Amino acid sequence: MNTQFNVTGLKTGIVVPGDDITGILLKSLLQTGLTLEDGDVIVIAENAVATAEGALVTLSENTPSPEACRYAETYQMDPHLAEAVIQESDTIIGGIPGFLLCMKNGTLLPNAGIDGSNAPPGTVVCLPRNPNRSAETIRAGIQEKTGCKIIVIIADSRTHAMRLGCSGVAIGCAGTLAVTDEVGKRDLFGRELTVTKKAVADNIASAAELVMGEADESMPAAVIQGLSLTVCDISGIPDIAAEECLFMGAALNANPAMFK
Secondary structure (H helix, E strand, O other), rough: OOOOOOOEEEEEOOOOOOOOOOHHHHHHHHHHHHHHOOEEEEEEEHHHHHOOOOOOHHHOOOOHHHHHHHHHHHHHOOHHHHHHHHOOOOEEEEEOOOOOOEEEEEEEEEHHHHHHOOOOEEEEEEEOOOOHHHHHHHHHHHHHHHHHOOOOEEEEEEEOOOOOOOOEEEEEEEEEOOOEOOOEEOOOOOOOOOOOEEHHHHHHHHHHHHHEEEEHHHHHHHEEEOOOOOOOOEEEEOOOOOOHHHHHHHHHHHHHHOOO
16 A cells, blocks of 8 residues: 555535435535546545435334333433434433444444435434445446546544544455455554554544545545555445454443343
């Protein structure tokens, strides 16, 4: 991987359901004056992708269940939001004021990934239904229009255990390996690495988050040039079983019933 690269934010304006994300990205690239090249990486926020795909929930249109009302009372939440989170979750683990901690598609995350920021009043945005497929669709569309073989990452901002603040996480990836295996390489003192894997897509998502807007910047995407990653016809973010995860495994050992 190249040690010098450029990250440029892409301003898009407000994205609405039914928008052509590929067309929006290409228009934004044109406005920046950048020329897309093979191996470039486009990172786009899950909120923009999900909005274009119509993954919006109008809170007033759902009817909170007794379970949602209990969660809302316990964690000081809008019961309509609690109901939306329940509908999007595989399992509710617990919560803190304002948030439920959920399992969704093998990932532990707050409010099942539902986001109220940059959503029209009275609505929230859910995660894209299939982020890897979304990334592959965008990648194919851009390649068809430009002839460039690129990489597309769908990024979300997430908190991490015992850390303050958010960083970028890749929830969809197309065009390169999201994780590379470092096992077999040697450290500075000649010791062989035995477990290390590099979260390439997550690291790229975090780099892009530095220039992408979280507020009213209308900059939900970025292009990264100069990384010299290997481009291949592969998509996906590898998951691990809960018992193989340090944090989840410890919680399972402490309370096996928690994730039933």
